[in-house]
Amino acid sequence: MRIHPKYLFLNELSVAAALLLFGSYAYAQLDPLPSWSDTGPKKTIIEFVEKVTTTGSPDFVEPTERIATFDNDGTLWAEQPMYFQAIFIFDRIKQLAPQHPEWKNKEPFASVLKGDVNGALAGGKKALLEMAMATHAGMTTEAFGQIVNDWMASAKHPKTGRRYTEMIYQPMLELLAYLRANDFKTYIVSGGGIEFMRPWSERIYGIPPEQVLGSSIKTKYQVQDGKPVLMRLPEMNFIDDKDGKVVGINQHIGRRPIMAFGNSDGDFEMLEWTTAGPGPRLGVMVHHTDDKREWAYDRDSHVGRLDRGLDEGPSRGWVFVDMKDDWKVIFPPAAK
Amino acid sequence: MRIHPKYLFLNELSVAAALLLFGSYAYAQLDPLPSWSDTGPKKTIIEFVEKVTTTGSPDFVEPTERIATFDNDGTLWAEQPMYFQAIFIFDRIKQLAPQHPEWKNKEPFASVLKGDVNGALAGGKKALLEMAMATHAGMTTEAFGQIVNDWMASAKHPKTGRRYTEMIYQPMLELLAYLRANDFKTYIVSGGGIEFMRPWSERIYGIPPEQVLGSSIKTKYQVQDGKPVLMRLPEMNFIDDKDGKVVGINQHIGRRPIMAFGNSDGDFEMLEWTTAGPGPRLGVMVHHTDDKREWAYDRDSHVGRLDRGLDEGPSRGWVFVDMKDDWKVIFPPAAK
Numbered sequence: 001m002r003i004h005p006k007y008l009f010l011n012e013l014s015v016a017a018a019l020l021l022f023g024s025y026a027y028a029q030l031d032p033l034p035s036w037s038d039t040g041p042k043k044t045i046i047e048f049v050e051k052v053t054t055t056g057s058p059d060f061v062e063p064t065e066r067i068a069t070f071d072n073d074g075t076l077w078a079e080q081p082m083y084f085q086a087i088f089i090f091d092r093i094k095q096l097a098p099q100h101p102e103w104k105n106k107e108p109f110a111s112v113l114k115g116d117v118n119g120a121l122a123g124g125k126k127a128l129l130e131m132a133m134a135t136h137a138g139m140t141t142e143a144f145g146q147i148v149n150d151w152m153a154s155a156k157h158p159k160t161g162r163r164y165t166e167m168i169y170q171p172m173l174e175l176l177a178y179l180r181a182n183d184f185k186t187y188i189v190s191g192g193g194i195e196f197m198r199p200w201s202e203r204i205y206g207i208p209p210e211q212v213l214g215s216s217i218k219t220k221y222q223v224q225d226g227k228p229v230l231m232r233l234p235e236m237n238f239i240d241d242k243d244g245k246v247v248g249i250n251q252h253i254g255r256r257p258i259m260a261f262g263n264s265d266g267d268f269e270m271l272e273w274t275t276a277g278p279g280p281r282l283g284v285m286v287h288h289t290d291d292k293r294e295w296a297y298d299r300d301s302h303v304g305r306l307d308r309g310l311d312e313g314p315s316r317g318w319v320f321v322d323m324k325d326d327w328k329v330i331f332p333p334a335a336k
Numbered sequence: 337m338r339i340h341p342k343y344l345f346l347n348e349l350s351v352a353a354a355l356l357l358f359g360s361y362a363y364a365q366l367d368p369l370p371s372w373s374d375t376g377p378k379k380t381i382i383e384f385v386e387k388v389t390t391t392g393s394p395d396f397v398e399p400t401e402r403i404a405t406f407d408n409d410g411t412l413w414a415e416q417p418m419y420f421q422a423i424f425i426f427d428r429i430k431q432l433a434p435q436h437p438e439w440k441n442k443e444p445f446a447s448v449l450k451g452d453v454n455g456a457l458a459g460g461k462k463a464l465l466e467m468a469m470a471t472h473a474g475m476t477t478e479a480f481g482q483i484v485n486d487w488m489a490s491a492k493h494p495k496t497g498r499r500y501t502e503m504i505y506q507p508m509l510e511l512l513a514y515l516r517a518n519d520f521k522t523y524i525v526s527g528g529g530i531e532f533m534r535p536w537s538e539r540i541y542g543i544p545p546e547q548v549l550g551s552s553i554k555t556k557y558q559v560q561d562g563k564p565v566l567m568r569l570p571e572m573n574f575i576d577d578k579d580g581k582v583v584g585i586n587q588h589i590g591r592r593p594i595m596a597f598g599n600s601d602g603d604f605e606m607l608e609w610t611t612a613g614p615g616p617r618l619g620v621m622v623h624h625t626d627d628k629r630e631w632a633y634d635r636d637s638h639v640g641r642l643d644r645g646l647d648e649g650p651s652r653g654w655v656f657v658d659m660k661d662d663w664k665v666i667f668p669p670a671a672k
Contacts, residue, residue, distance in 0.1 A: 210589045216587060252588060
């Protein structure tokens with residue numbers, strides 16, 4: 001069954017009446033992607049959705065196979081000046097410092113406590129992993145979810161002063177809603193922590209926890225005083241990045257997506273896997289080109305590096321969203 | 337929104353008309369669980385579903401939180417004389433033997449080729465794992481899915497002569513449909529192989545691949561002649577049994593179920609975790625008590641051992657389904 005977005009709330013008669021009464025205002029209401037400019041990417045996306053949802057079309061795809069996967073950092077929300085989860089880790093280290101007097105003299109913790117971000121990140125992946133384990137493990141899954149929710153409710157982005165959950169991309173919110181209105185299942189497939197996203201993904205993106213894939217640490221089932229809990233262990237379970245995204249999609253979803261959205265070379269394999277399947281397929285890369293309203297970066301960035309994707313994507317038929325030209329709005333209106 | 341099963345196909349007026357015209361036949365059609373005897377378990381299940389789906393009820397549960405998990409072997413289909421996946425492994429060894437002349441002199445393969453099941457299983461878990469790896473790895477995920485489908489279409493159960501996909505429990509099919517009609521998401525959470533179930537779970541149970549959890553081996557993303565594939569590796573990834581079921585549920589679903597169904601001590605932790613949550617919860621154990629229509633086994637069985645569950649389940653409020661007394665029918669009518 002194909003539901004054209006304009007019929008979601010209004011039947012044909014009331015659409016006609018609304019057009020007569022409200023003119024262009026009503027028209028804008030009917031556009032499923034009002035924050036997208038009327039440029040190539042919007043047209044390609046809408047054409048794709050219409051052909052796979054039109055019964056009798058040679059490109060028709062059964063609703064059960066309408067799987068769309070989205071990277072999170074840099075695709076659904078911003079990732080500058082660094083991954084928001086890294087900021088969360090730094091904040092947690094500062095908060096936990098009183099219980100860890102040894103951190104004052106131990107890198108990378110000492111740098112974090114001095115406010116020296118570059119020093120903290122100098123140890124590379126190993127240092128980041130050490131900090132992640134020190135702040136993400138040793139409590140129950142329930143307790144960690146509460147910590148994430150509390151942080152999201154209070155922490156603010158250093159440049160914009162917005163909550164991190166307001167650093168999401170308005171055009172992508174519209175796209176998620178548009179796809180779901182057309183019977184797509186929308187998934188997050190992120191290199192970020194799965195338990196860092198799940199507490200708020202449904203409220204913010206409309207994506208329920210069971211449709212969130214991410215990196216994870218191991219957990220252990222324990223019964224404490226008769227109460228079963230899952231304890232978070234300081235040990236990696238799965239890294240959901242690059243080829244890991246395809247492994248994760250197969251493990252978790254068990255179907256190949258027909259649409260995939262990313263913004264970096266970490267999403268290359270996900271788009272490759274998605275677009276290599278039979279039938280209609282669409283791969284989309286969000287290109288960060290707007291240094292006024294957001295940030296401009298690609299080949300040389302320390303986060304969201306997009307290099308191979310820029311070289312090979314176009315010949316593979318992937319669509320590139322130029323944020324500066326293709327998005328009328330970047331972020332939703334800030335909450336009061 | 338709560339949909340009472342009797343309104344699924346008929347509106348109120350036509351229900352009334354049907355009752356007048358067809359009497360008890362129509363009544364039977366309206367029973368959501370016609371293969372269940374009107375005994376305790378059926379009543380408890382229906383009462384539970386009605387209270388969690390009644391708007392305004394103190395026990396009302398939002399549709400998004402209506403998660404029900406089902407073990408597969410011994411809960412949704414039979415598991416005697418041994419797990420069906422073990423029979424699949426033996427059949428695969430026989431089929432692959434020409435390419436493995438060394439198997440003739442190497443246990444446990446030699447015993448399988450001689451038709452000596454006990455000999456093949458004498459090596460315990462280690463031997464079974466070795467046979468699983470030899471038959472489940474070394475091909476793409478796609479090729480493995482085809483092998484499973486081909487086997488399901490041709491192999492027959494040694495006792496009943498039915499296809500294995502006809503060795504499913506009719507009362508559980510009705511229960512799955514009843515729960516879904518009441519906005520539950522139904523999941524398989526099985527110790528069996530995830531890729532052994534996914535090729536047919538949607539067709540047979542109405543459970544899509546993304547709602548199937550199971551044990552898995554590792555896969556590796558590779559691009560072969562420009563075509564990306566996932567190769568299956570001879571290395572365990574995850575064992576979805578006992579406490580692993582809870583870990584898997586958290587990893588995959590990210591919510592705690594409100595209903596869980598099992599039949600063995602391998603499901604103990606899943607029921608424990610499910611029923612320990614706040615609000616209304618229901619844990620159900622299928623007890624194999626019917627040695628005429630199916631098999632009777634519990635504490636001393638080599639498959640589906642139910643011992644601790646029998647001791648502790650009743651005081652935890654878990655419901656036990658006595659297959660002999662509580663199910664009018666075991667298997668659906670066989671396909672022609």
